[in-house]
Amino acid sequence: MTGVLGAVLALGLLAAVFGLLLGYAAIRFKVESDPVVDQINAILPQTQCGQCGYAGCRPYAEAIAAGEAEINQCPPGGEAGIRALADLLGRDFVPLNEEEHGEHKGRMVAVIDEQICIGCTLCIQACPVDAILGAAKHMHTVIEEECTGCELCIEPCPVDCIDMVPVPEDINQWRWPSPDERRIDIADRSTASG
Amino acid sequence: MEFRTYSSPHLSGTNHVGRLMRGVMLAALPGLILAWWFFGWGVLVNLVLAVSTCIGAEAAMLRMRRRPVRVTLGDGSAALTGLLLALALPPFAPWWIPVLGALFAIVIAKQLYGGLGYNPFNPAMVGYVVLLISFPREMTLWAPPQELADARLSLVQTLAWSLLGTLPAGTGIDAISMATPLDTIKTQLGLGLTLTEIQAGPRFGSLGGYGWEWVNLGFLLGGGWLLYRGTIQWQIPAGFLGGLFVMALLFYAADSDTYASPLFHLFSGAAMLGAFFIATDPVSASTTPRGRLVYGIGIGILVYIIRAWGGYPDGVAFAVLLMNMAVPTIDYYTQPRVYGQGGE
Amino acid sequence: MTEYLLILISTVLVNNFVLVKFLGLCPFMGVSRKLETATGMGLATTFVLTLSSICSYLANEYLLAPLGLEYLRTITFILVIAVVVQFTEMVVHKTSPLLYQVLGIFLPLITTNCAVLGVALLNVQEQHGFLESAVYGFGAAVGFSLVLVLFAAIRERVAVADVPTPFQGASIALITAGLMSLAFMGFTGLVK
Amino acid sequence: MSDYRHILFTGVLLFAFAAIGTSMVAVTYEQSREQIERNERQVLRRQLNQVISPERYDNNLLEDRIEISDPGLGAGRPVTVYRAYMQETPVAAVFTSVAPDGYNGSIRLLVGIDVNGIVTGVRVLSHRETPGLGDAIEAGRSDWIEGFAGRSLGDPPVQRWRVRRDGGVFDQFTGATITPRAVVNAIRKTLLYFDEHQEEILARPAPDGAQADEETHDE
Amino acid sequence: MADHAGDHERLDLSRLHHFHGGLKLPECKAAATATPLRTLPVPPRLILPLQQHIGEPARPVVAIGDQVRKGQLIARAEGYVSVPVHASTSGRVTDIGDYPVPHPSGLSAPAIVIDSDGDDTPVAGTPHGDYRSLDPSELRNRIRRAGIVGLGGAGFPTFIKMNPGPHKPVDLLLINGAECEPYISCDDMLMRERPQEVIEGIHILMHALQVGTCVIGVEDNKPEAIAALEQTVAADHRLGDIRVQAIPTLYPSGGEKQLIRILTGREVPSQGLPADIGIVCQNPATVAAVYHAIHRNEPLISRIVTVTGTGVEAPANLEVRIGTPMRHLIEACGGYTPGVDRMLMGGPMMGFALTSDALPVTKTTNCLLATTREELPPPEPPRPCIRCGECVRVCPAQLLPQQLYWFAHARDFDKAQDYNLFDCIECGCCAYVCPSRLPLVQYYRFAKTEIWAQERDRIKADIARQRHESRQERLEREKRERAERLKRKKQAVREGDDNSKQAAIQAALERARARKQTGADSPEKSD
Amino acid sequence: MSETSYPEIARNGLWNNNPALVQLLGLCPLLAVTTTFINGLGLGIATTLTLIISNSVVSAIRKLVRPEVRIPVFVLVIASTVTVIEISMNAWFHELYLILGIFIPLIVTNCSIIGRAEAFASKNRLRAAFTDGLAMGLGFTAVLVTLGALREIIGKGTLFAQSHLMFGELAANWSLTLIDDYRGFLLAVLPPGAFIGLGLIIAVKNLIDQRRARRPVRAAAGETAPA
Ligand SMILES: Cc1cc2nc3c(=O)[nH]c(=O)nc-3n(C[C@H](O)[C@H](O)[C@H](O)COP(=O)(O)O)c2cc1C
C-alpha cells in the first residue's frame, strides 16, 4: 500500500499545485462582461419585434452568446444577418428558421389611418423606438424614418387603424438583382429541390 | 418601343470554355501520337476507355444532380480529364485501371465538388494517384519503347490483354513490360550502382529515357502552341520547369553519380505533360500572376524532392495535388497590388 | 542538428499528425471553416503542444520515472495538458475576447486533441530527450497548423461551390481531407 | 481575503480529485500487478513456444536469459536472449531483436535460431505499423512471418536475405515495403550476430544477474 | 516624403505610361461621324428629371401651370452635392410627378414636364464680360448655378471637382477626350467641330483652378479631333500651357484613373480622388458647357448625343435639349431598322439597357445605341468560373475579378470588400474576356448596391437601438417616478381618478367604432 | 433541462446528434482503427463502456466543480476511469486486453467523451447522463462498425475477418470472403480511404434526413391538394 500512498501523494501534490495556479489565474485573468453580446447585438437589426422568441434584440443576443439560441431566428435580419452572425461566431450558415419564426419580408412601415385613430396612445406605448407621435385624444402619426416595421403597434390598437405598407422603391435605394438565376449550374435548382 | 434589358457589358469576346478545352486536346496530339508510336496500342486503348468513362460518368452525375447534361458535356472538360488521365497511365494497364481512375476523377474529385470550375484538386491527377497507391503492380506495367521491345502487341492483342487479361502464347507480361527510366534509376541506385553505370543501358537516350524524351518533346511542342495561343500563361510552366531544373542542377553539380542531370529530369516521366497540360489546369491552379509562379516553382521543387528522395519514381501527380492543396492559401497571399494602393 | 531537422521533416510532412497519423482530427474538422480562425487555432495548438510536450517530458522524467509510477503516465500527462490548456484559455479569454469566442469551444478540446496526448506518449515511447521532445512537439504542431490552414483556405472555397446538397458541410470537408491525405502520400519514403 | 480562499479551494479541489482518481488507479494497479505479471509471463511463454517448440528444450526458458547489448540488434537497448537447452546441451537461442526502421517506429521481434543457425521461428512482439498494411507481419493477420522458419544464412545466401523489391527472396506486401524490409533486415542481422557469437551466447551456465552483467561488459 | 501635405512629385509629361490590362475593341465609330453635327429641333414636350446627377435630387421651384422660359431655374439644388435644373425651352409646366427615367432599374423618379410653346424664349440675363476678373469661388458658384455636371458619364457636379480644398494644390487640368468606348463619338464631334469652345472652357477652368498646365488626352483613333484641337491651341496666344496628347487606343483609357496613369504615371489613391494627387479631370463637353455658362450665361440645357448602332437607319451626332424623349432622336436618325433588339444608353461596355424610348435625354446621356441581334447577340447562359485568370489579365484596376465574383456570388460581401470591390470601375473588361460568359459586372453592381443597402440598414438599426435604449431608460425613470409619486399619494385619499380615465377611453372607442362602421359602409371609401 | 425524455436522448445519440456523423468528435480513433469490422467493434465496445462510466461520474460530481478547474477535473475522471478499465482488463481479461490493447489508451483522448461530459453530463441528472452515454456510445459504435465493414469489404474483399481475435474459436470461420481473387482496393485501407469513406457515410445520412424532411411536406401537400 505504500505504493498507493506514494502515487496519491505525488499526483495529488502535482494537482494541488496546478489547482493553486488555476485558482490564481481565475482571479488574475477575470473577465467582467462578455463583449460578444455587444457584437452580436450590433448585427441584429434592432427591430425589437420579438419574432426570435426573445423580448427584443439584446435578449436574443444574450441567448446566442450563452449558446441557448440558434443564429437563424431573426426574420428581419434575413440571410445577411445570419451570415454575419455565422461569420462572427465561426459557425456554419443555416437558413432562416421560417417555420417557427416567420419569413423575411421587405422593409415595411406602419401607417396610421388618421381618420380612424382615436388617440388612445396605446400604440405609442407599444412602439419600442418611439416612432409614433401624438398626444392623448389627438390623432397619431408614424414617423416613417424612425419606424422599424416591427408591427408591435398593430396588436394594441383598439380600432385597427394601423397598416403595414411596404417602403416604396426609389432609384437611389434600388439594388441590382443578383444574376444568379440565370446560371446554368443552378438553373434548375428549384426544380431539383421541388 | 419596348426593349429587353441585359446587364453591361453588352459586348463579349470570342473566348469560350469549349474552345479552350478543345484547343488543349488538340495541343496534346503530338505527344499522344509519339506516345502511341513508342509505346504501342495500349496508349490508345487507355485513351478510349478513360475518355468514354469520363464522359459517361459526367453525364450520369449531371443527370443525377439535375443539371443540364448536353450543354455541360459540350464544354469538353470531362473528355480532357479522360485524355490527360490516359496519358499518365502505363500502356499495359488492364481495362479496369483507366475506368476506375476516370470514375474517381469525375465522380469524387470533380462532381462532388459541383462540377467544372469548383474542384480544388486536379481530377485527372486524383484519379491517377488513387490508382498508383492502390494498384502499384498494375501501375508499373510500362512498355519498353518501340525499338527496344522484343515483340510488340498488335491492336487486337493489346485489346485482348486489356479486356480479358490474355496474352499471346509464350509471352508473359513481365517479359513485355519494363520499368520506366525513372523507376530504374530509383531501384538501381538503391542497389548501390552509380548513375553512369545505370544510364549506360540502351533504354537511356541522349536527353531522358529513350522514347520518353520524344514524348516529352511532343508535349513541349503542344505546350508551346498553347502558350502562343494564350490558352495558358507562361508562369506555371516556367516555374515548374525552372524549379525542377535548378534543383536538379544543384544536386547534379554536387554529386553527379547519384543525382541525374537536369536535362534528364526535364525530359523524363511526366515533366512536360505536367508543366504544360496538368499544372496549368486553370480550375485547380493558382490564379494570381505571382501566385502562379509560386505554384509552378513549388511543383517543380516537389517533383524533384519526390523523385530524388521519395518513395515514388515520378512525383508530378503528387506534386500537383500537394500544390493544389496550397492554392487557396497562395492566392490569398499573392493578391496583386490594386490600382491606387501604393507601391509600384 | 540534422537529427532535429529530420524530426521536423518527419513530423511536418511524412508522418503528418493529422493526415497520416490520424491525430487531432476533431479540431481539424471543427475550426477549419475560416482561414483566420484556423490560423488562430494553429497558433494556439502550437503553443499548447510545444509547452505540454515539454511539461510532460519533465513530469515523466522527474516525477514518474524516479518514483516508478509509469502506470500513471496517462493520468499525469492528461492532467498536465488540461492545466496548460485551461491556463491558456483564461489568458486568451482575458486578452482577446474575439479569439476566445472563436476558439472558445475548441480550446478545451485541445485538451483532448489526441495529438497533444499522442505527442506526450510518443515522446516516451521514442525515448526522446528534452530537446527532442520539444522539437517533436513543435514539429507535430507545425504539421497540424500547416494542414489546418491549407484546409481552411480550401474549405472557404468549397463553401461557395455548387456541392450537391447531401455532400455539403462535413461530408465534402472529409472528402477534401481525404484528397489532401492522398496528396500527402507522395511524401512516403522521404524519411526513414 | 476571499481571493486567497478561492485559490486555496481550487487547489484543494483539484488535489482531492487527483487523489481519489490516483488512489483508485493505484489500488487497482497494486491489486492486479501480480496477475498482470503472471499474464505477461504466460503470454511470453506462449510466444516463445511459437518460436521454438517446447519439445525441443527442457530448461526454464523464461528464466534462462541473458542480456546483450549490440547496437545493431537492439537499436540502442539491451537485447534479451532466451537460451534453450536439452539436458544441458545448447539447443537454440531466442533473441528479442528490434527492427528500428519500421514504418511507424520500432518493431520488436522474437527470433528463434537453433545451434545449426536455422531459424526456428519468428514472431512480432509489438509494433505500431498501420493496421491493414504493415500489420500483416503479425502471425494472426497473415502467415508471412511463418516464412522464415527453416531458413538460415545459407538459405538463401546472405545477399538475398532481403525483400523482393531489393533483390531478395522475401515477399513484400502490396503497398507496404517498408515494414517487411525492416523485419527481414532485423532477422538477417540477428542471424549474422548469432553466427559470430554463438559460442559466447550458448556455452555458459545459466546465469544470475551479476554474471549476465559481466558478460555484457565483456563484449 | 513631402514637406507639406499635397505636395506631389514633379509633373512629368514627357512620356506616356501604361495601365494594367485593357482591351482592344472594335471601334464602330465611323457610322455616326460620317455626317456633321446636327441640332435637333425642340420637341413639343420635355421631361426633366429632378435628379440627373450624383447627389441629392433638386427641389422644384415651379408649380403646375407655371409659364417658364428657356434657361429659367425650375428646381434648385438641395444640399451641397446637388445642382439645379433649368427649363430647356420656354413653355408651360404641365406636370410634376413620377416619370420613367433612364436608369438601370427601369423605375420612375420625380420629374417636371414642360410643354413647349415653340418660341424658345430665353430668360433675360447679362453675360459676364471677362471671366478673368472673377474670383475662382465666384466662377464655381456660377458653374453650379448653371447646373453643370460631368458630361462624361458619371454626372458628378462639376463645381465640387473644382473645389479640391485648401490642402490639395492642383497642378494639372486633364481633359478626358479619350472616348474609348466603341460607338460613342459625341466628344469626338465636339472636338472636331467646336474646338474653340473647348479651349475657351479650358482657360476658364485653368483660371478657376489656378493651374498653369492642361493636357487634353485623345485616343489616336481620332486624328481629326487632334488636328482641330492642335490648330486651335496653336492659334491661341494666351498664358498657360495647353497640350494635346494623342494616346494609344486601348479600352478603357478614358477611365479617369487610367488616363491619369497614362499621361502622368501617377495613380489616384484607392478610394481617393484625382485631386489627392493634384489633378482635376474633366470631359470636353463639360468644359464646353462651362464656356457656355460663363461666356454666354447659359445654363446646361442641351448636350450632344451620339445616336448609332445598326438598329437605327442613319446614325448621327445630335445636339439635343435635355428632357427630349429619346424617340425624337431616333426619328431624326431615320427611325429603327427592322431587326432592332435592344437600346442602350451609353456605350456597349458600360452603358445600360433601356426598357423604352419614351425616356428623356438627361445630362448624362452621351449615346443612344440601338442594336440588332446580330450586332449584340443576347448573352449566352453563363457557366461556372473556371478560374482561368483571363479577367485578372485585363482588369485595369488590377483586381482579382474572379475572386470578387466568387464572393459576390456567395454573398460574402465582407470578403468582397477585402478584395477591393469598390476599386472596380465597372469597365466590363473582365466580363468581355470571360470564357464562361459570366455577367461579372452585374455581380459587382449587385454586391455594391447590396453593401450600400446594408450600410443604410446598419445606420437605421443604430438609430433604432439608440431610440430603443433611451426609451427603455425613460420608461425606467418614469416607473421610478411613478412609484415615488404613488408612495407620496398613498397618504392622500384615493379617488375614482382611474375610473374616469377608463371611461374616457371607452367613450372614444365607441365613437371610433361608429365612425369606422359608417366608413366601411359607404361605397366610395371601401377601397 | 430537467425534462429530458429518454427516447429523445436515445434518438440524439444514435442518429440526430450522432457523435461521429454530426458532432464530428472522436474522429481520430474512428478513422485510425476502422480498417476492419472487428477493429471497429472492439473500439466501439471499449468506448461505450468508458462513455457510460465517465458520463455517470461527471454527472454525479457536477455540483462540486468550479469553472476554472472543470476541464482538469473531467479529464482526471476520464483518465482514471480509462486507466482503471485498462489495468483491470489487463489483469482479468487478458486475452481481450491484448486485442483491444491499442484502442484503450486511445479512448482517453476521444473528444466525444469529454465533449459529452461538457455538453450533457455536467448539466443533467445521473440517469439521463447514463442513458446519454449509452446512446452516444452505441451511435459511435454503429458508425465504427459501418465504416469498418465498408473499408474491409472494399479494401480486402472480406468481412468479419479475424473475428476469432474477439470471439474466440467460436468465430474462427466467420470470416467471409466476398469476392474470390479480389485484388484489394488499397485506397479503402489507407488514410485517404478512411476520410472519404466517412464523408460518404455522412452524405448518406444527410440524404436520408433530407428525404425524411421532405416526405411529410409532400404528404401534407397531397392531403390538401384534392380538397
Ligand atoms: C498511412 C500510411 C500507412 C502506411 N503504413 C505502412 C506500413 O505499415 N508498412 C509499410 O511498409 N508501409 C506503409 N506505408 C507506406 C506506403 O504504403 C509505401 O508506399 C510503401 O511502404 C512503399 O513501398 P511500395 O514500394 O510497396 O509502395 C504507409 C503509408 C501510409 C500513407
Ligand SMILES: Cc1cc2nc3c(=O)[nH]c(=O)nc-3n(C[C@H](O)[C@H](O)[C@H](O)COP(=O)(O)O)c2cc1C
Ligand atoms: C460620392 C462621390 C464623391 C465625389 N467627391 C468628389 C470631390 O469631393 N471632389 C472631386 O473633385 N471629385 C469628386 N468626385 C468625382 C470623382 O472623382 C469622379 O470625377 C467622378 O465620379 C466621375 O468619374 P467617372 O465618370 O470616372 O466615374 C466624387 C465622386 C463621387 C461618386
Ligand SMILES: Cc1cc2nc3c(=O)[nH]c(=O)nc-3n(C[C@H](O)[C@H](O)[C@H](O)COP(=O)(O)O)c2cc1C
Ligand atoms: C471605363 C471608363 C471609361 C470611361 N471613358 C470615358 C471617356 O471615354 N470619356 C470621358 O470623358 N469620360 C470617360 N469616363 C468617365 C471618366 O472616368 C470621368 O468620369 C470623366 O472623364 C470625368 O469628367 P466629367 O466629370 O467631366 O464627366 C470613363 C469612365 C470609365 C469608368
Ligand SMILES: Cc1cc2nc3c(=O)[nH]c(=O)nc-3n(C[C@H](O)[C@H](O)[C@H](O)CO)c2cc1C
Ligand atoms: C490548360 C488546361 C489544362 C487542363 N488540365 C487538366 C488536368 O490536368 N486535369 C483535368 O482533370 N482537367 C484538366 N483540364 C480540364 C478542366 O479544367 C478540368 O476538367 C477541370 O478541373 C474540371 O473542373 C484542363 C483544362 C485546361 C484549359
Ligand code: SF4
Ligand atoms: S427577431 Fe430580430 S429584430 Fe426581432 S426582436 Fe428578435 S432579434 Fe430583434
Ligand code: SF4
Ligand atoms: S410604428 Fe409600429 S411598426 Fe413602426 S416601429 Fe413603432 S411599433 Fe413598430
Ligand code: SF4
Ligand atoms: S475570366 Fe471568367 S472564367 Fe476566367 S477566371 Fe475570370 S471569371 Fe473565371
Ligand code: SF4
Ligand atoms: S469591371 Fe471591375 S473587375 Fe472587371 S475589369 Fe473592370 S475594373 Fe476590373
Ligand code: FES
Ligand atoms: S479524437 Fe478528437 S482530436 Fe482526436
